Amino acid sequence: MRGYHDIGGSLSGPIPRTELPWLDWEKRVEAIRNLLGDSTRRVISLDEMRRGFESFGPEKYRTLSFYRRRLEAMIDILEEKGVLTRAELAAAVENSVQEPGET
Amino acid sequence: MPLFHAGERIRVLDLGKAGHVRIPAYVRGHVGTVVQFCGVFLNPEDLAIGNAGGCVVGCYRVEFLQTDLWTDYSEYPDDTLVTEIYEHWMEPAHG
Amino acid sequence: MAERDTTDPCPLPLRTAYTAQEALVVEDDAGNAEAARITTILEGILVTKGLLAKGEADQEIEKIETPGLHLGARLVARAWVDPDFKNRLLADGKLAAAELGMKVGEAQLVVVENTPDVHNLIVCTLCSCYPRSILGQPPSWYISKTYRSRAVREPRTVLHEFGLDIPEAVRVRVHDSNADMRYLVLPMPPAETVGRHEIDLAGLVSRDMLIGTAVLQR
Numbered sequence: 001m002r003g004y005h006d007i008g009g010s011l012s013g014p015i016p017r018t019e020l021p022w023l024d025w026e027k028r029v030e031a032i033r034n035l036l037g038d039s040t041r042r043v044i045s046l047d048e049m050r051r052g053f054e055s056f057g058p059e060k061y062r063t064l065s066f067y068r069r070r071l072e073a074m075i076d077i078l079e080e081k082g083v084l085t086r087a088e089l090a091a092a093v094e095n096s097v098q099e100p101g102e103t
Numbered sequence: 104m105p106l107f108h109a110g111e112r113i114r115v116l117d118l119g120k121a122g123h124v125r126i127p128a129y130v131r132g133h134v135g136t137v138v139q140f141c142g143v144f145l146n147p148e149d150l151a152i153g154n155a156g157g158c159v160v161g162c163y164r165v166e167f168l169q170t171d172l173w174t175d176y177s178e179y180p181d182d183t184l185v186t187e188i189y190e191h192w193m194e195p196a197h198g
Numbered sequence: 199m200a201e202r203d204t205t206d207p208c209p210l211p212l213r214t215a216y217t218a219q220e221a222l223v224v225e226d227d228a229g230n231a232e233a234a235r236i237t238t239i240l241e242g243i244l245v246t247k248g249l250l251a252k253g254e255a256d257q258e259i260e261k262i263e264t265p266g267l268h269l270g271a272r273l274v275a276r277a278w279v280d281p282d283f284k285n286r287l288l289a290d291g292k293l294a295a296a297e298l299g300m301k302v303g304e305a306q307l308v309v310v311e312n313t314p315d316v317h318n319l320i321v322c323t324l325c326s327c328y329p330r331s332i333l334g335q336p337p338s339w340y341i342s343k344t345y346r347s348r349a350v351r352e353p354r355t356v357l358h359e360f361g362l363d364i365p366e367a368v369r370v371r372v373h374d375s376n377a378d379m380r381y382l383v384l385p386m387p388p389a390e391t392v393g394r395h396e397i398d399l400a401g402l403v404s405r406d407m408l409i410g411t412a413v414l415q416r
Contacts (some may be wrong), residue, residue, distance in 0.1 A: 075240070
């Protein structure tokens with residue numbers, strides 16, 4: 001029983017050396033997780049987030065970037081906990097696209 | 104009192120557990136030497152599903168010979184790997 | 199698939215070859231824009247639901263931007279000039295860091311010392327565990343799937359690719375940071391530290407030395 005994330009010793013190939021910038025949305029994902037996981041909220045622990053990206057499927061794990069994986073895992077856990085639904089989030093994103101002047 | 108002590112030989116069990124575990128597949132079933140006891144922690148396997156009500160488990164740093172872990176690691180027999188193993192994944196190993 | 203060794207409880211398959219793009223997925227502009235939009239909307243929903251205060255995420259971002267190489271380098275420089283501090287750092291990294299006003303947010307900081315006999319290398323095969331509260335965010339290569347996978351299995355080849363060849367007489371010790379400990383390598387000091395100012399010594403330390411993919415040229 002080996003998770004698709006459990007890759008110690010199982011891959012070969014080049015180690016990319018280009019250093020990527022740390023973008024604002026990526027920092028925001030980490031910041032939000034830190035806050036939601038703090039002792040006053042305890043809504044998403046690091047362990048839960050990890051379980052999130054270890055169970056959202058090998059295809060997502062293979063194709064999503066590091067911080068996008070964490071964002072998607074966080075959304076899955078929030079839905080699981082009844083904080084929001086993906087449909088609600090999608091609708092809000094859709095509305096924001098239709099009204100480009102607003103955030 | 105920790106169950107295992109520095110210098111002791113232990114075997115990493117393969118518990119065949121589904122869900123979130125922090126024991127990498129490549130060390131399961133292998134024998135290593137306890138380096139140090141790291142303390143007790145809530146079990147991440149439980150925390151991952153939101154259960155913070157369980158008992159703490161001991162955590163240890165355990166050292167393995169690379170030549171034991173990998174069939175194609177032959178040139179440097181003294182190289183080692185150290186990783187963290189939770190107590191319920193460990194049993195004493197002899198020899 | 200290689201033949202399974204039935205005596206080995208955890209038989210290893212042949213390795214899967216990854217391209218650089220597969221090893222580290224990089225968002226294009228559209229991907230970043232989409233992710234940024236979703237994150238902003240998500241934050242807004244969480245504020246509406248009372249789980250976040252308005253502006254709280256911005257404050258947390260400032261916090262997580264603060265740590266970096268400079269903190270790790272200070273720990274190393276102090277350890278190089280003060281043997282008692284070094285011993286305290288090796289015994290309990292979190293406690294020793296607190297002496298210098300650094301708060302380690304993770305459960306424990308384990309500092310592993312490079313010596314003439316041992317070279318240490320840090321990796322997290324399962325995700326990307328890294329002493330973020332001291333060093334900030336890890337480099338892209340550290341979170342790549344090929345580093346995570348290969349560092350445990352062929353550390354010397356990986357180090358060679360980083361331009362570091364470890365002599366046969368030196369043992370390579372890889373630390374897979376898979377649970378609650380976080381690791382920092384204490385590089386070997388320059389040949390002469392007597393009379394050198396700590397700030398100058400700290401300036402010699404690179405981030406890669408603290409992970410183990412570089413050493414000080416002595």
